[in-house]
Amino acid sequence: MSLSQFVVRRLFLLLFMLLAVTALTFFLSRVIPGDPAQTMAGMRASREQVENMRVRLGLDKPLPEQFALYLGDLLRGDLGTSITNNRPVLENLQKFFPATIELALFAFLIATLLGIPLGVLAAVHRNGWIDHLSRIGALAGIAFPSFWLGIVFILVFFYHLGWLPAGRRVDVSMMVSYTPITGLILVDSLLTRNWALFQNGLSHIILPALTLAVAPMARFTRFTRAVMLEELRKPYVLTAHGKGLSPSVVTRRHVLRNALIPTVTIMGLAIGYMLSGSVLVETIFSWPGVGQYAYDAVFNLDYPSIVGVTMLTTICFLLTNLIVDILYAYLDPRIRY
Amino acid sequence: MSTNRRFAALRKITSNWLALAGCGIILLALLLALVPGLFATHDPYVLDLPNRLQPPGSEHLLGTDDFGRDVYSRIVYGAQYSILTALLVVGAGMGLGCLVGLIAGYVGGWPDEILMRATDVVLAFPAVLLAMVVVAAIGRGLTNTVITLILISWPEYARVMRAQTLVAVQQEYVLAARAIGVPAWQIMWRHIVPNTLSALIVQATLNLGVAILSLAALGFLGLGAQSPQPEWGLMVSSGRNYFLDAWWYPVFPGLAIAIVTLAFNILGDTLRDILDPLNT
Numbered sequence: 001m002s003l004s005q006f007v008v009r010r011l012f013l014l015l016f017m018l019l020a021v022t023a024l025t026f027f028l029s030r031v032i033p034g035d036p037a038q039t040m041a042g043m044r045a046s047r048e049q050v051e052n053m054r055v056r057l058g059l060d061k062p063l064p065e066q067f068a069l070y071l072g073d074l075l076r077g078d079l080g081t082s083i084t085n086n087r088p089v090l091e092n093l094q095k096f097f098p099a100t101i102e103l104a105l106f107a108f109l110i111a112t113l114l115g116i117p118l119g120v121l122a123a124v125h126r127n128g129w130i131d132h133l134s135r136i137g138a139l140a141g142i143a144f145p146s147f148w149l150g151i152v153f154i155l156v157f158f159y160h161l162g163w164l165p166a167g168r169r170v171d172v173s174m175m176v177s178y179t180p181i182t183g184l185i186l187v188d189s190l191l192t193r194n195w196a197l198f199q200n201g202l203s204h205i206i207l208p209a210l211t212l213a214v215a216p217m218a219r220f221t222r223f224t225r226a227v228m229l230e231e232l233r234k235p236y237v238l239t240a241h242g243k244g245l246s247p248s249v250v251t252r253r254h255v256l257r258n259a260l261i262p263t264v265t266i267m268g269l270a271i272g273y274m275l276s277g278s279v280l281v282e283t284i285f286s287w288p289g290v291g292q293y294a295y296d297a298v299f300n301l302d303y304p305s306i307v308g309v310t311m312l313t314t315i316c317f318l319l320t321n322l323i324v325d326i327l328y329a330y331l332d333p334r335i336r337y
Numbered sequence: 338m339s340t341n342r343r344f345a346a347l348r349k350i351t352s353n354w355l356a357l358a359g360c361g362i363i364l365l366a367l368l369l370a371l372v373p374g375l376f377a378t379h380d381p382y383v384l385d386l387p388n389r390l391q392p393p394g395s396e397h398l399l400g401t402d403d404f405g406r407d408v409y410s411r412i413v414y415g416a417q418y419s420i421l422t423a424l425l426v427v428g429a430g431m432g433l434g435c436l437v438g439l440i441a442g443y444v445g446g447w448p449d450e451i452l453m454r455a456t457d458v459v460l461a462f463p464a465v466l467l468a469m470v471v472v473a474a475i476g477r478g479l480t481n482t483v484i485t486l487i488l489i490s491w492p493e494y495a496r497v498m499r500a501q502t503l504v505a506v507q508q509e510y511v512l513a514a515r516a517i518g519v520p521a522w523q524i525m526w527r528h529i530v531p532n533t534l535s536a537l538i539v540q541a542t543l544n545l546g547v548a549i550l551s552l553a554a555l556g557f558l559g560l561g562a563q564s565p566q567p568e569w570g571l572m573v574s575s576g577r578n579y580f581l582d583a584w585w586y587p588v589f590p591g592l593a594i595a596i597v598t599l600a601f602n603i604l605g606d607t608l609r610d611i612l613d614p615l616n617t
Contacts, residue, residue, distance in 0.1 A: 020461075024458065029473075031475070144594075145550055148588075151573065151580055306470055
């Protein structure tokens with residue numbers, strides 16, 4: 001099978017998965033206790049008004065019919081109206097998603113830039129102090145709950161040291177000077193050369209991004225170490241040393257390149273994890289992203305929003321997996337589908 | 338696993354101080370969960386408002402919370418909510434997953450196809466979000482959280498079990514058992530399951546840490562255990578509102594979560610080195 005055939009097949013599979021996920025979320029959200037029609041109509045609405053609202057929302061129809069109607073709307077790009085703020089769900093997602101992407105990408109950058117070099121160092125100095133230290137660090141990194149780390153970071157870096165702000169994307173006063181282009185404040189402020197805004201945004205994103213990055217960073221370190229050790233055992237490394245190449249050249253040019261191929265897989269998974277796992281971090285740092293939106297939606301029984309967020313994150317999750325698989329084939333010419 | 342290998346595994350754990358410490362912590366945590374009365378210094382539920390938000394000291398080892406309850410005693414009593422429920426989640430998830438994986442791998446054909454697509458769908462969901470949606474649907478509370486986490490965790494085991502089963506059914510001893518007419522369920526139970534056990538034990542130990550973290554996260558979000566249950570995640574969450582004046586209130590329950598999770602991770606890591614040498 002050629003790569004393009006593989007991609008087409010995977011896209012079909014993606015459509016199937018999306019349909020299954022939509023169906024599952026839809027039916028789950030319909031068994032949520034509470035009455036959305038009552039919520040929408042308001043607590044003081046008469047019984048008649050509530051019934052009218054029920055008809056308007058299509059909640060009086062049988063479930064399969066409601067699902068068919070929902071799918072029809074979905075294909076037209078209509079995700080329904082949020083019960084919490086009465087705005088179209090699609091509009092809400094467009095508003096909140098950039099913040100989540102920015103946070104996840106920044107966290108990913110931290111995790112990659114620190115995690116992978118640490119893994120390489122640990123493998124090269126196997127059983128040395130750096131290896132032991134990184135092992136304990138990595139095991140601890142996976143063990144600390146992100147919501148607790150967030151609180152401790154705020155306590156130390158905001159409250160005691162006063163180095164960094166905690167909460168929101170930028171200071172409220174800075175928002176006046178912000179002109180959205182991509183929706184990512186750091187990128188936009190660079191594009192418009194608004195240095196003050198960039199600096200402010202950067203100081204706001206460090207703590208939440210660090211909190212989100214700790215667990216993936218630990219995984220990157222452990223995984224890179226394991227793959228590096230496996231590569232270091234291979235005969236070509238001996239050959240390279242035999243040719244008289246310096247150890248650092250062997251590590252960088254030969255071993256690391258091969259070791260990075262499998263690492264791509266878990267890096268892709270980590271992006272998916274960070275996009276969806278940001279619920280906890282976003283609620284702690286009042287980060288106005290999709291995670292906080294989902295959290296509010298769950299507590300307000302806002303089912304159109306719940307389904308919308310789940311769809312969006314699942315698409316991201318499945319797409320990153322697809323991209324990883326394609327990238328994998330591209331990086332390793334031996335892999336053919 | 339032969340007695341010899343089992344003995345070697347035990348020796349390897351006892352010779353590694355890190356793994357030994359991990360085991361010690363797990364044993365202690367189990368003791369706390371089973372007989373909290375032995376360790377607690379105060380009643381974890383009794384309100385003592387005049388003594389609210391007291392710093393750690395001789396009267397209250399780890400301070401008091403916003404209702405004047407002893408944080409240390411609440412952590413002791415909270416162990417059962419974290420550890421016993423995590424064991425339940427992993428045990429039930431593993432049982433369900435193994436059953437699905439065994440059937441899929443052994444029977445093959447369309448049951449395999451259907452079961453595996455079902456695992457794909459569950460795995461396609463981002464876990465935290467799925468947990469939130471399910472808990473919202475069936476209601477908040479510890480029991481529902483446990484059910485949710487079981488529903489989320491089985492596919493991983495199903496995959497491992499299926500892969501192992503597919504290998505095992507090709508082996509001569511399984512073919513031989515089949516040829517002499519041993520019933521299918523007996524082949525699965527007596528021949529296939531014992532051979533997949535070591536891979537599953539490693540997975541399960543590492544997942545105990547994940548289960549503890551997930552339970553705590555749902556508790557923190559207000560979806561899991563409900564007040565006044567001394568669940569660790571919920572304690573961090575309520576302590577969050579007072580952390581500028583009373584840092585001990587959210588910090589110590591969080592440390593408890595981290596220490597126990599760390600212990601399970603270390604044990605899992607060591608077990609993997611021993612039982613599953615190809616996959617280190």
